[in-house]
Amino acid sequence: SNLDFRDIEITAPGTIILMSSGSGSDSKILKSTDNGKSWKTVYHNSYPEGFLDSIEFWDEKNGIAIGDPVNGKFDILLTDDEGNSWRGAEASKIPDAYTGETQFAASGTCISIIGKNYAWIGTGGSNARILKTTDKGKNWNVFNTPMIRGRAAAGIFSVHFINKNKGIVVGGNYLEENYNDSTAATTADGGESWNLISAGNLPYQSSVKSVKVGNNYYFISTGPAGTYFSENGKHWRIAVKEGFHCIS
Secondary structure, eight states: OOOEEEEEEEEETTEEEEEEEOSGGGOEEEEESSTTSSOEEEEEOOOTTOOEEEEEESSSSOEEEEEEEETTEEEEEEESSTTSOOEEOOGGGSOBOOTTEEOOOSSSOSEEEETTTEEEEEOEETOOEEEEESSTTSSOEEEEOOSOOSSTTEEEEEEEESSSSOEEEEEEETTSTTOOSSOEEEESSTTSSOEEOOTTSOOSOSEEEEEEETTEEEEEEEETTEEEEESSSSSEEEEESOOOSOOO
């Protein structure tokens, strides 16, 4: 009754990795190898301040999970055995979290993965930054973004890269669903610098994805205030007024 599922990954035929968010022991990762008929707990958070936010997999064996900071460090978990066991990334390689800085489990998409080694994580709360690894989570760099920040419910909620250089982040303040300033930004240099999308384009958005048609990428973003469409990631129009929390 305490499980609150926020993210799911299908890593191989019949294999499902399922993440439950919650404070302390309510944060868990479960695994099924028989299409969900039976489950085992493969990770059980033991930190009272811990709170899992998102999981992703580079391939069938190698994956990453992110949780709220513990002891001043982002809680980054890694697996290299198909999700059967999870270990913390080396603390000395993880950037310090600012007081009040966190991640959001709204859509399970505050991590984006590209290729076999790249990953980006978006933060919120007191700051709105991007953590980047190019070696499967062994080493991390951190970069600032111009996204909304400074409130517990504000920041980056979803990160999406189409290749190792081009990416987009969306978010806002989930307590002010129609606020539309500094809620989205794009990068063309792998997340090292970011440009805001014009104010007024997007209200608070929980999740963003792309689809490739021919040589072009089209973007879809959603949040409680509506679902939006873009041909270039910079100019958006409403697709449907109905709002959602996640896109796949």
